[in-house]
Amino acid sequence: MIPHPHSKDSITTIIPLTATNRPWAPFRTRADFEYTETAVKGLLSEKLVNAQLAGIHNGWSVGGSELTIHNYKEMSDSLAKAREYAVYHGQKEDFEFYYCDPWEYILNLIHDKLLASVSCWNSVCKFYCSRAPEYIEEHIIDEPNTADTWWEVDTSLPNNSLFPHCYLLLHFWLDKGLATRCVKIDDPGHYTSRGTAENVEFSLFKREVYQQILARIFRSLKKCSKCGEVHMCNDNVARILHPGILIESQDGEEASYFCACRGPKANFPCSKCLVPKMKLDCITETFELRTSENMCSVLQKVSQASSKVTKEKILQGYGLHNINHFLWDFQFSDPYTASSYDTLHSDDLGKWGKHLWNLVLEILEDTKGLVNLTSNMSRFPRWSNLQHFPCVSTVTFTDGQSFYDILKKVSTLYKKNFSFFKQHYIMHVISDIKNKGTTDNMSTRPGEGFQQEASQAYKQTNKKKVEKQMVKIDENQEVIAAIHMAIEKYDESTMVHPSEPEDGEESSAGNEVHWTFGSHSGHQLESREVEKIFAVTDHDFISFDGRLQSFITCNFPDEDLRYEDQIYVKSFKCLYINYQSVEDWTESCDILRCNPSFNEHEQYDCVLVNSDSNGTLVARLRSLLRCQLPSGKEIDMALVHAFNDHTWKPNTMWKNCQIFNEDSNSSFLLMDYIIRGALMCPAFGNNKSLHTLHYIVDTVDGDMFLCINCLP
Secondary structure (H helix, E strand, C coil): CEEECCCCCCCCCCCCCCCCCCCCCCCHHHHHHHHHHHHHHHHCCCCHHHHHHHHHHHHHHCCCCCCCCCHHHHHHHHHHHHHHHHHHCCECCCCCCCCCCCHHHHHHHHHHHHHHHHHHCCCEHHHHHHHCCCCCEEEECCCCCHCCCHHHHHHHHHHCCCCCEEEEEEEEECCCCCCCCCCCCCCCCCCCHHHHHHHHHHHHHHHHHHHHHHHHCHHHHHHHHHHCEEEEEHHHEEEEEEEEEEEEECCHHHHHHHHECCCCCCCCCCCCCCCHHHHCCCCCCCCCCCCCHHHHHHHHHHHCCCHHHHHHHHHHCCEECCCCCHHHHCCCCCCCHHHHCHHHHEEEHHHHHHHHHHHHHHHHCCCCHHHHHHHHHCCCCCCCEEECCCCCCCCCCCCCCHHHHHHHCCCCCCCCCCCCCHHHHHHHHHHHHHHCCCCCCCHHHHHHHHHHHHHHHHHHHCCCCCHHHHHHHHHHHHHHHHHHHHHHHHHHHHCCCCCCCCCCCCCCCCCCCEEEEEEEEEEEHHHHHHHHHHHHCCCHCCCCHHHHHHHHHHHHHHHHHCCCEEEEEEEEEEEEEEEEECCCCCCCEEEEEEEEECCCEEECCCCEEEECCCCEEEEEEEEEEEEEEECCCCEEEEEEEEEEECCCCCCCCCCCCCEEEHHHHHHHHHHHHHHECEEEEECCCCCHHHCCEEEEEECCCCCHHHHHHCCC
């Protein structure tokens, strides 16, 4: 990674953290904090907390307890002290809503030394380099600091000051949410009682209030964005900070509010460009982009117009409301450029969830295919973090994650009119990636999780003047998270609590391996006894002992096994495979099952196998084994069914479609050769000869897609 020329650090370094003796302060003991953390995260009521603490201090705890808090009030007092130094308090304004000054909150992060190792202060150019078979140097864009905009801003900042100037990237997310269905505030006068002109006027009024509120909240950043402000950062380097909004993550409705545009029904509905409504499906054409400068000039024309009709005509010609955007006075914060492609609302909930999925259901209903779809989806193999749909055609889904998971499983194309706003937004995705990084940096998916937190916080209030109570609950959760992070760093530096396998897990045989077994069957049997017990009902264990001895002799000749030697076998039902993702080079983990009854369903997952031969090698786990040899050596292996390439082709082909046939005979595989998990989907159909055919699903994640398609 090549740092920007203005960067004072030519080499990225990790700043060591200095642990305090009591990172759980202001709680008196670590036990006090850990109990409070459990109470806050578990949403425990005052009555339940008092009952638990009374029990702990009056007989529940054998040998005494390190807890020094005795009731809910003492716990609340400790939380109040914690909020004083860990959370910046909101302030009440005349328009009666609570907010935290974003600049004060940002400074808390900038000064927090716990975040020094993950803080990034300058843009970089990242390259993928390879010398085999020929030298390759390819520019990579992933995080925002590797994209073009941050580099361009760094280049535009002064480079002749005592302190280095630094662009402080901000990510803006905003969405309306439903905290409860019990309370509803009606707007003055329903839209059905207003005419067209009144509706436009009322819409303008709401957007004016919207802009004024945001202008008040972000006013502390206005001067800093232009002139900068010197601060000592968490890596002990003083910098002149210039905050700016690079990314706005919003759904289409919220984006139109934020950009003061007229929305999807306007003649020019896009918040990023001036595409006519009739050309929303023309994703290969180019249209004039909105910028702060040209939208400001439109409002200047409006102010000079002589009549209301003329003003309205000008505004309609740009899909704008007559409102000055609060970010026009900020530097490095163009609201239209910052508006970003959101895969959740544009793809999962949008094009797929609201358009293509309904179309698929309609066509399948006409062709009597819904029964087959429901049956096939219910038979689709289970996979970690992928929802299972037993009744996919009869249940109505409202969340984007469900549609996203269905999309991974269904790939069918029908004729469809794509002249709608979310389809048009595709034309902006490439420029957004080049300027801001990959789409996961712009997604509203993380922010949507806050909706659940707000709903949970509302349920903890007494339903009267809830805003202040919800703010306090949010502060409690934030301070608990901050102290928990400090304790983790403290433990890491002092090795007080070294990491251990979770309950039911066993560390792998040997050191520095990338797998861990879990869910032990509870017995250790001699290999001949294993064959005797299981071969009766499972043909995979026929001649188990002889095949096992031959396999070990072939792969470990130094063990010098004899026929009469005893090999003791432990079996497991769960496998944790750690691997380095080729998508972003970070460590990931697959949790794989080898269980005849997991949640009342048979589940035997599949794995990718490392091999010197070309092509994809896949195997199905049939048994996870730890073998103890007479020498004391332990070997981890799996009994598997291998998959072989097959020439059969489905009616609907797709690029790099790979069909495999599952071998009915079992073989042994050393755990060292397993790369990661693989999802194999059966080839559905009425032909019984297809029951052993499968195709590999390469859309479960980015790493799988790159591995299966042989991409670097």
